[in-house]
Amino acid sequence: MKMLDQKCGKCRKAIIRDAAGALPAEQRLDMELHLANCVACRACSSELRAVADGLRRLSAQPVNPDPHFRSRWTAAVKKAGRPKSWQRAAADLIEGIRLMVLRNRRTIAGLAPAWALIFLFKLTAPDVVGPAPRTVARSPIEIFRALKAGNNMQVTFARMNQDPLPRKAPAAAPRSSRTTTQPVTFRRESGINPEPIFLS
Amino acid sequence: MVTTGNPAEPVTADELLARARNGDAEAFCELAVQHEHRLLQQARGLCGDLEIAEDLASETLVEAWRSLARYNQSCRFSTWLFSILLHRHQNNLRRARSRPVPLAHLPVNEAAAHQQIQENVPAASLSPAEAALRAETEDRLRSAIESLPVRQRQVVLLRFFQDASLPEIADLLHCSNGTVKSRLHYALAKLREMEGELNLSDLRSDTQI
Numbered sequence: 001m002k003m004l005d006q007k008c009g010k011c012r013k014a015i016i017r018d019a020a021g022a023l024p025a026e027q028r029l030d031m032e033l034h035l036a037n038c039v040a041c042r043a044c045s046s047e048l049r050a051v052a053d054g055l056r057r058l059s060a061q062p063v064n065p066d067p068h069f070r071s072r073w074t075a076a077v078k079k080a081g082r083p084k085s086w087q088r089a090a091a092d093l094i095e096g097i098r099l100m101v102l103r104n105r106r107t108i109a110g111l112a113p114a115w116a117l118i119f120l121f122k123l124t125a126p127d128v129v130g131p132a133p134r135t136v137a138r139s140p141i142e143i144f145r146a147l148k149a150g151n152n153m154q155v156t157f158a159r160m161n162q163d164p165l166p167r168k169a170p171a172a173a174p175r176s177s178r179t180t181t182q183p184v185t186f187r188r189e190s191g192i193n194p195e196p197i198f199l200s
Numbered sequence: 201m202v203t204t205g206n207p208a209e210p211v212t213a214d215e216l217l218a219r220a221r222n223g224d225a226e227a228f229c230e231l232a233v234q235h236e237h238r239l240l241q242q243a244r245g246l247c248g249d250l251e252i253a254e255d256l257a258s259e260t261l262v263e264a265w266r267s268l269a270r271y272n273q274s275c276r277f278s279t280w281l282f283s284i285l286l287h288r289h290q291n292n293l294r295r296a297r298s299r300p301v302p303l304a305h306l307p308v309n310e311a312a313a314h315q316q317i318q319e320n321v322p323a324a325s326l327s328p329a330e331a332a333l334r335a336e337t338e339d340r341l342r343s344a345i346e347s348l349p350v351r352q353r354q355v356v357l358l359r360f361f362q363d364a365s366l367p368e369i370a371d372l373l374h375c376s377n378g379t380v381k382s383r384l385h386y387a388l389a390k391l392r393e394m395e396g397e398l399n400l401s402d403l404r405s406d407t408q409i
Contacts, residue, residue: 020359020384022366051391054341055360059245065254073258074229077265082223088269095270102374
């Protein structure tokens with residue numbers, strides 16, 4: 001069993017920081033005083049130093065590169081060329097967005113549940129919208145406005161000399177008159193060409 | 201300080217950098233030559249194989265040349281190069297994990313594996329047994345580093361491979377100083393737990409820096 005298993009966490013944090021080379025000098029003195037009297041912490045410090053030394057040595061092993069190594073990468077650099085201005089601008093833009101997301105990642109992460117709830121509500125909420133509004137068109141401009149107003153709008157055409165929405169229904173209109181006053185309705189669905197529907 | 205063609209005119213790294221920023225590839229190469237050997241050592245420390253390390257270092261230098269405009273001098277040039285190296289190495293690892301290993305790349309027997317270890321160990325002063333032992337220790341340490349979460353691994357490698365300061369690491373990784381300390385703390389605590397299995401004394405006793 002290792003000495004570390006003997007619990008003494010008194011200056012464990014300081015020991016780790018010391019191994020990482022990030023312990024201020026004033027705290028190191030306290031740590032060293034403690035290490036002089038604590039076997040467990042001394043062992044911990046020794047192990048951490050071994051890890052830190054091992055890591056440093058791993059990146060400092062002597063290497064004998066291929067004699068053509070330098071000529072290979074210099075040729076690659078000269079061949080690569082610099083990116084064009086628009087490529088640099090695009091890269092800068094992407095980098096800027098990435099940095100913005102990185103800097104605000106906590107805010108984004110905090111807002112994510114709220115966005116998820118809103119999205120869920122939108123998906124599951126019942127359709128409470130009433131029937132589509134009706135517009136009575138008296139001129140092409142009004143037709144245009146009506147068409148522009150919404151996709152699922154029902155548009156009714158009527159002749160200029162006729163009242164499109166009579167206040168009271170005609171009692172017994174002659175057959176010829178009925179055909180002239182009968183409104184023609186166009187239903188415009190999204191993405192579908194208008195199709196005439198004759199009202200009865 | 202670097203001297204170029206005319207020894208009477210010493211050219212500083214800053215001047216080379218300024219010229220390289222203006223598109224002078226020769227100046228960039230001259231600047232990069234100063235960091236080439238260290239970069240290769242770091243690359244070998246990361247991947248363990250000298251040939252792969254050479255490719256990795258070359259790719260890093262080409263990438264550095266292409267994205268030189270993004271170097272804002274908030275850290276040392278060598279630290280910036282190492283951050284590119286680290287990024288490329290992580291990408292390579294990710295790709296390698298998702299790709300099946302060809303049979304030809306697997307050592308066919310123990311002798312072949314031993315030969316491979318020998319090829320990767322450059323120190324001529326070591327006996328074959330010592331060299332093999334050290335290569336094994338290196339591999340264990342490398343595996344231990346790779347077992348760390350990516351963010352902790354980045355901090356550990358920047359700190360111990362590149363000897364980057366904590367503010368430099370914080371700036372490169374776009375996080376606070378406290379976050380860097382905390383990641384370093386957890387990473388070292390994990391590596392310490394593995395220290396017994398790593399048997400780092402082999403690496404310590406054999407290596408002369």
